[in-house]
Amino acid sequence: MKKLFLRRTLAALAGAVMLMAPVAFAQNAIRIGIITDKVGPSKGYAEPITQGATYAVKELNAKGGVLGRQIELLVEDDQSKPDVSATVARKLVDAGVVFILSVSVSPATQQAQSVTMETKTPHMTPSNSGDTLTTQISNPNFWQTGPLGSTQIATLLSYARNKNFKRVALISDNSELGQITARFFKAGLEKSNIQVVSEEVVPQGSTTADPQMQKVRAATPDALFMAGVTTPENALVLRSYRQLGLKMPLLAGYNLSVPVYSSVAKGLLDGVAFVDAFDPAKPEAQRFIEAFRKDTGTAPYNLHGYGYDGIMLVADAIKRAGSTDKDKVREAMQATRSWQGGVMGGVGSGYGFVDGKRTGFDTNGMVVRVYEGDVQGKVVHVGAK
Numbered sequence: 001m002k003k004l005f006l007r008r009t010l011a012a013l014a015g016a017v018m019l020m021a022p023v024a025f026a027q028n029a030i031r032i033g034i035i036t037d038k039v040g041p042s043k044g045y046a047e048p049i050t051q052g053a054t055y056a057v058k059e060l061n062a063k064g065g066v067l068g069r070q071i072e073l074l075v076e077d078d079q080s081k082p083d084v085s086a087t088v089a090r091k092l093v094d095a096g097v098v099f100i101l102s103v104s105v106s107p108a109t110q111q112a113q114s115v116t117m118e119t120k121t122p123h124m125t126p127s128n129s130g131d132t133l134t135t136q137i138s139n140p141n142f143w144q145t146g147p148l149g150s151t152q153i154a155t156l157l158s159y160a161r162n163k164n165f166k167r168v169a170l171i172s173d174n175s176e177l178g179q180i181t182a183r184f185f186k187a188g189l190e191k192s193n194i195q196v197v198s199e200e201v202v203p204q205g206s207t208t209a210d211p212q213m214q215k216v217r218a219a220t221p222d223a224l225f226m227a228g229v230t231t232p233e234n235a236l237v238l239r240s241y242r243q244l245g246l247k248m249p250l251l252a253g254y255n256l257s258v259p260v261y262s263s264v265a266k267g268l269l270d271g272v273a274f275v276d277a278f279d280p281a282k283p284e285a286q287r288f289i290e291a292f293r294k295d296t297g298t299a300p301y302n303l304h305g306y307g308y309d310g311i312m313l314v315a316d317a318i319k320r321a322g323s324t325d326k327d328k329v330r331e332a333m334q335a336t337r338s339w340q341g342g343v344m345g346g347v348g349s350g351y352g353f354v355d356g357k358r359t360g361f362d363t364n365g366m367v368v369r370v371y372e373g374d375v376q377g378k379v380v381h382v383g384a385k
Contacts, residue, residue: 029072030065030324032057032314033092034307035112037104040080044260045303049103049127050075052300052307055292056315066315067322073311080104082111089115089123097121098324099314103307106130113139122317122330126310127303129254134358141330145313145351146306147277147361149184152254154384155366156225156275157188160251162381165222169198169248171212171237172227181253182227189225197221202233209236213244226252231264238268249273259301262374269371276369277344277361278302279379288343301376302344309342313351313360316341336360346382 034053037046057073065071074095076088085108092100093115099122102109106128116123117139125133127146134144160168168189172182182199189196198219200212216224224246228234234255241250249271256274278301279285288308292300300308316339318324321332333353340350349365364383369376 029070030067030318031072031074031095031097032311033074033076033089033095033097033100035076035078035085035088035092035100035102035104035108037080037108038077040078040104042080042104045127045258046080046103048301048303049307049310051296052292052304052309053101053103053126053311054307055295055300055304056308056311058295059291060311060315066318067324071311071315078104078108078112080108082108085109085112086115088112089121093119093121098318098326098329099123101126101307101310101314103127103310106133109133110137113137113142116141120326120330122314122326122333124310124314124333126313127306140334140358141326143333143353143358143360145310145360147254147366148359149181149254151361151363151366151384152275152277153181153184153188154363155368155381156251156253156273157192157194158384159273159275159368159381160189160194160223160225161192163223163249165194165249167195167197167220167222169200169216169219169221169224170196170227171200171202171209171216171224173230173233174201174203175228175230178227178229178233181229185225185227185253202228202236204230204233206233206236209233209240210244213237213240213246217244217246221248223249223251226250226256229253229255231255231260234261235265235268238265238272242268256371257302257369257376259376262376266374270373272371273368273380274371274376276302276367276376277365278305279346279367279369279382280376281379282343282345282347284341285343305343309344309351312341313339334358346379 036050078085089112102125124143172178252274257276317333321328337352338350345365349362351360367379368381
């Protein structure tokens with residue numbers, strides 16, 4: 001009887017320990033929040049970024065976590081709506097997160113800052129490229145490690161100068177962001193003493209870009225810059241470029257770095273140069289690609305890398321802080337210098353916040369790649385110098 005009683009007692013204790021284990025994990029875990037978009041207009045971007053962040057947490061936890069504690073990633077959906085973003089940011093703060101990552105649209109990220117500034121919660125976007133994200137609001141708790149739009153343009157212009165282009169055409173769509181991007185491109189081209197001989201716009205909802213591309217052909221430019229940001233109109237430009245038999249080099253903005261073009265513009269991409277923040281030949285990127293593919297069964301691309309690097313940067317700051325105290329983590333993040341533990345950027349590039357700045361992507365870390373058939377191919381240019 002005593003032995004039976006002992007066995008039952010031990011079994012009950014073991015069961016109690018198993019029931020308590022998840023509770024203990026939750027209480028001891030370092031909580032990091034991520035605000036993503038699961039159903040809204042930026043879902044196509046936010047989803048792979050979130051997948052990259054989720055994988056980074058899994059990798060860290062498999063190696064023992066941070067400061068001897070596991071990481072728990074709390075994911076909230078803001079639908080790319082600014083008011084919702086502020087609400088879920090508050091929810092994450094109340095849940096005890098040490099840090100928040102925002103990976104949906106820039107206006108939503110701006111609104112979430114109202115919460116993180118008030119609560120002094122460290123907050124970062126590892127992907128957004130808006131040049132004003134850290135300047136419109138003076139929030140010492142917020143950082144941006146996505147490559148600035150101005151950096152992307154400067155890199156493509158550097159490539160154009162190296163190719164000795166003198167006369168170029170510029171084509172974009174009529175979306176607000178497309179027009180802003182086109183203005184940045186035009187200003188940069190003129191500053192580089194590169195003449196814009198034709199400037200065309202493909203309205204959203206168009207069924208062809210032939211009229212605009214015929215004008216481009218008549219202007220006989222050395223190269224054509226695509227500044228558009230809407231996928232359907234960019235696909236129309238690519239189709240017209242091929243059908244009209246145009247031969248001038250085609251240089252595209254960062255939008256063409258998203259792999260969706262390999263399907264929506266299949267057969268139209270060979271030889272197109274585009275700016276990217278990801279070099280698959282970089283040793284850190286190669287390791288990431290292999291490990292991610294082994295774990296998930298799918299090959300990662302640049303957007304996955306943003307989420308991965310975001311989590312790894314946060315983990316590095318917490319380690320250096322030696323604590324999850326928000327003030328100490330904030331100080332550690334601002335003190336980041338030339339951190340090269342990420343997968344994004346050209347070979348040798350790193351992240352860092354110097355001279356009080358809160359934008360951390362290496363200004364010479366962008367690359368220009370060329371499509372080989374429908375596949376994103378090799379790097380042909382690095383940096384903005």
